[in-house]
Amino acid sequence: MRILGIDPGYAIVGFGFIDKNGSRLTPVQYGSIQTEAHTDPSQRLKDIYESVVHLIDKYQPEALAIEKLFFNRNVTTAMTVAEARGVTILAAVQKGLPVAEYTPMQVKQAIVGYGKAEKKQVQEMTRMFLNLAQVPKPDDVADALAIAICHAHSSTLTDKINGVLGR
Template identity: 75%
Template structure:
């Protein structure tokens, strides 16, 4: 199963593709989509949308996982990031790719085993799970890979639950 993890944003969108075979996780490609500041929001959204389509078409994931938004201060930023998430979800749905969403707490729990883990702990666990030489930079990329790892672990659990329910 190929999973695309996304850390949504408008200036920087982290992305990470991983392959899951059994319990083995292998990084495929990771990086970020960047848009220029002072560019109109609608143009930035178009850039994020088109770049997401290109990534989906090139790497052909079986699932896309995004981090749910959590903002407690800047409402304007939350709206703009929400719009960016929307165009990414639209791109996945147009390509027939299922979308899953996880809260930061769920990602930390799945990757570190502790929902209040520090960002550095999550990044180090991502590095270890994927056998990377260094923690990916910028942080948005490491966060996207963490979301993909979370989905890989969650999909295993969900598949096992579905199997049990089928036989009951």
């Protein structure tokens, strides 16, 4: 199964494709979509949408995993991230991909085993899971890979439960 993990953002969207074969996880491609500051907001959203569509067409994932929006004190930032997240989900749905959403705590739990783990711990475990020489930069890219790994682990658990229940 090929999974596309997305760490949504307005200036930087982290993405990471991984392949899951049994319990083995292999990185396929990862990087970031970056939009230019001082560009019309509508154009930035269009650029994100078109870039996600291009990545889906090129790498043919079977699922998209995306981080749920975390509201902090800056509501303006949260709104722009929500818009970027929306066009990303739209691209996936239009391409027929199932979309799974995970909170930051769920991702940390899946990667480190502790929902309140430090960001550096998550990044290092992501590097180790994927046998990478170094933690991908910027942080958004490492986060996207962690989200993809979280989905891989979650889908494995779902498969086991369905097997036991005979679904």
